[in-house]
Amino acid sequence: MTNVKPVSTEAAAEQAWQHGVVARNGLRLGIDLDGVVADFNAGWTAIHNAEFGGELTADLVTMWDGLHRIGGFADMDAFWEWARGNEHRPSIFRHLDLLPGAPDTLRRLDDDGHRIVIVSTKPDWAVHETMHWLADNEIPTREVHLTFEKSEVDCDVYLDDAPHVLHELVQHRPDSVVCRFVRPWNEPVPGAVDVHDWTAFHAIVTAETSRRVTETSD
């Protein structure tokens, strides 16, 4: 037993306190999918390369709504027409990889006692494939909203990467914490918190929980 490291009772107590408090005060976390949980740009460029023989890479995407130029389509309507799939393959949404840190952090947040609320914008033709994708990847959620009006879904904390969505959430959800997942295609949004990775998002959620607990106990 001489090699067994003593457990820090202070850390254990802190962990137990935090878990108990969070479990009783779990937050509703509004989580976007594409560009946040799912690697949308790696997914569509890989399919594009397979079909057209090019060498597109995800890092070419540096602006919102510029995908058609990268893909060689006339406009975004043409891009989405291609994206929806055909008799030979499903849509580009069906088999996207997970972004680093996303699944582990979502599971941890769920274990902590928070509610994972998926809030994603998808065309009608991608709804069932999105449900398949969520199941395939065992995303820990009981609540899925596929909507063009994200601010109608009431959450305590939001995580999104779309510039127009971030502005909408800040405007319509002033009491919530709106997190901008920092990506090359978005810019700082007044009122939104910059989040660079999933570890930072976990820390923000935990801090917000503590803040609310302290506020209500004052």
Ligand SMILES: [Mg+2]
């Ligand atoms: Mg997104």
